[in-house]
Amino acid sequence: MRIGAKTDYALRAALELAAADGDRPVKAETIATAQGIPPRFLEKILNDLRRAGLVESRRGVDGGHLLARPADEITVGDVIRAIDGPLANVAGKRPHELHFDGPAEKLPAVLVVARAALRDVLDRTTLAEIACGELPPAVAAIADDPEVWSRRG
Amino acid sequence: MRIGAKTDYALRAALELAAADGDRPVKAETIATAQGIPPRFLEKILNDLRRAGLVESRRGVDGGHLLARPADEITVGDVIRAIDGPLANVAGKRPHELHFDGPAEKLPAVLVVARAALRDVLDRTTLAEIACGELPPAVAAIADDPEVWSRRG
DNA sequence: GTACTGTTACTCGGATAAACACTGTCCGAGTCCCCAGGG
DNA sequence: CCCTGGGGACTCGGACAGTGTTTATCCGAGTAACAGTAC
Numbered sequence: 001m002r003i004g005a006k007t008d009y010a011l012r013a014a015l016e017l018a019a020a021d022g023d024r025p026v027k028a029e030t031i032a033t034a035q036g037i038p039p040r041f042l043e044k045i046l047n048d049l050r051r052a053g054l055v056e057s058r059r060g061v062d063g064g065h066l067l068a069r070p071a072d073e074i075t076v077g078d079v080i081r082a083i084d085g086p087l088a089n090v091a092g093k094r095p096h097e098l099h100f101d102g103p104a105e106k107l108p109a110v111l112v113v114a115r116a117a118l119r120d121v122l123d124r125t126t127l128a129e130i131a132c133g134e135l136p137p138a139v140a141a142i143a144d145d146p147e148v149w150s151r152r153g
Numbered sequence: 154m155r156i157g158a159k160t161d162y163a164l165r166a167a168l169e170l171a172a173a174d175g176d177r178p179v180k181a182e183t184i185a186t187a188q189g190i191p192p193r194f195l196e197k198i199l200n201d202l203r204r205a206g207l208v209e210s211r212r213g214v215d216g217g218h219l220l221a222r223p224a225d226e227i228t229v230g231d232v233i234r235a236i237d238g239p240l241a242n243v244a245g246k247r248p249h250e251l252h253f254d255g256p257a258e259k260l261p262a263v264l265v266v267a268r269a270a271l272r273d274v275l276d277r278t279t280l281a282e283i284a285c286g287e288l289p290p291a292v293a294a295i296a297d298d299p300e301v302w303s304r305r306g
Numbered sequence: 307g308t309a310c311t312g313t314t315a316c317t318c319g320g321a322t323a324a325a326c327a328c329t330g331t332c333c334g335a336g337t338c339c340c341c342a343g344g345g
Numbered sequence: 346c347c348c349t350g351g352g353g354a355c356t357c358g359g360a361c362a363g364t365g366t367t368t369a370t371c372c373g374a375g376t377a378a379c380a381g382t383a384c
Contacts (some may be wrong), residue, residue, distance in 0.1 A: 001154045001271055003264070004367065007242040012257040019256035027316070029274055034255060041369050047318070055198075060377025063316045077261060084155075091158040096302045102187060103172035103284040104165040109296040110278050110288065111156070116301045117270040118154055125263050131256040134265065145264040148269045149249045157328065180355075194330050200357070213338025216355045 001118065009037045009084045010045050014079050015056065018127035020072035025057070025064025045083070052082035073130060077122035087117035087122065154270065160236045162190045163198050167232050170208065171224035171231040178210070178217025198236070205235035224284060230275035240275065241268035 012035045020026050028046055032039040046065050049055040056068045065069065067074060081087060088095050095111040124136055135143060142148060173179050181199055185192040199218050202208040209221045209271045220227060234240060241248050241264065248264040277289055288296060295301055 001241040001264075001267060003241075003243040008244045011260060012253060015256040015260065022266065025316095029316095035253070035257065038369065040371075043317075044319090044369085053371070057316090058377075059317045061315045061379070065317085068342060084354070088156075090154040090156040091161045092161060100165060100188070103168040106283045106286050107164060107168065107289060108360070110274065110283060110292060111154075112301055113292050113295045114154060114271055115272040116295055117274050118267055121263065121267040121270050123338095130259045133259050135259060139263060139266050142266045142269055148265055159329070178355095182355095191330060193332075196356075197358090203357095210356060211338075212336075212354085212356045214340065214354045216338070218356090219324085 002049070003080070003083070006017060006041075007037070007080055009042060010049060010083045011079050012068070013037065013045060014043060014049065014054065014074070014127055015131050017065060017067050018074070018131040021067060021071050023066075024062070025066045027064040028141065030064075049079070050083055052078075054078060054082055067127075070128070072126045072128035074127045075123045076125050076127070077119060079127075080122065087118055156233070157237075159194075159198060162188070162235055163202060163236045164232050166190065166195060166198060167202065167207065167220070167227070168281055168284050170220050171227070171284040174220060174224050176219075177215070178219045180217040183217075199301065202232070202235055205231075207231060207235055212264060220280075223228060223281070225279045225281035227280045228276045229278050229280070229283070230272060232280075233275065240271055 013031050016031045016034055017026055028043050029039050031037065032042045037045075046055055046057065050057050050065075050068075054068055054074060055065050057063070057065050078086060086094060090098060090111060095108055095115055098108040098111070100107055121139060125139055129135055134140075166184050169184045169187055172178055181196050182192050184190065185195045190198075196236060199210065200210060203210055203218070203221075207221055207227060208218050210216070212216050239247060243251060243264060248261055248268055251261040251264070253260055274292060278292055282288055287293075
């Protein structure tokens with residue numbers, strides 16, 4: 001699970017929009033200073049999110065950006081996919097498209113299960129839940145286990 | 154979860170070693186032709202695996218490579234970490250090292266849980282289990298669900 | 307009052323670029339085993 | 346039978362290169378709201 005700076009920025013920007021969720025759009029620069037994101041780069045990112053249908057933009061005075069859907073209908077997985085493409089890929093292919101011979105035959109199955117495990121977390125948690133600090137019960141239960149935080153990565 | 158060609162090669166090479174697990178080493182080129190891996194590149198990969206302590210090598214006639222530990226004590230996660238570094242990183246840091254202010258405060262918790270979910274699959278499944286086609290029950294149960302294979306990823 | 311025009315503030319989209327990672331190749335050097343040959 | 350030397354087979358390690366990705370930056374163009382102005 002490699003998450004680049006761009007995707008990280010996108011997630012935090014989306015959360016900033018989720019928190020400010022009124023009718024009034026939020027300016028790119030407001031988000032940039034709030035989260036310490038390079039302003040010009042952030043514009044590009046918001047563009048990507050807009051093209052993915054997650055964000056809407058308004059030009060002109062008092063313009064800015066706002067979420068295209070309610071914050072409780074957008075998941076972390078949605079944002080990651082908008083920036084990075086599919087959650088899991090192996091050498092450029094999706095895990096379920098792989099075909100190996102010999103002892104590696106069952107390897108794709110393991111990777112597919114790993115992808116499912118990721119989805120189970122990332123597609124279950126919405127921006128609204130993170131923004132107001134109340135994670136889904138299944139996620140919060142694991143996050144409360146200190147073991148999960150300390151061990152090697 | 155982005156897995157590059159190199160990590161993919163490493164996994165398949167390790168499985169090839171797991172399957173041939175006798176005392177006699179396997180030549181790099183044998184593995185390369187069996188799995189369709191560029192031979193020179195594979196040598197580099199086997200070197201990385203050796204430096205990570207997963208593989209041992211013997212030079213000379215009848216030399217080659219073999220697993221440093223029994224195949225049922227090496228997990229998929231071990232191989233991925235040997236090639237790629239930590240399973241999860243966000244903008245170059247480990248998920249549990251992140252600190253955000255404002256609405257993104259709980260984001261690291263979600264990512265840590267996602268990492269734990271990945272580990273739960275990748276650190277549970279050993280090379281031996283894949284090589285002989287018998288996945289751990291918890292993994293096999295999910296892999297048998299056709300839903301997991303078809304949906305977007 | 308209405309229509310027109312200009313200003314301002316912000317987004318949109320593409321061009322540009324440095325740094326880095328990925329994928330793969332090449333080659334010389336090191337090392338081990340086996341066999342041959344001599345004592 | 347033992348010892349020694351050579352050759353073949355294979356790994357070791359690093360240098361090198363082409364390509365693509367990441368992480369930005371910059372700038373001109375588009376556009377919406379608002380204010381001011383002429384009729």
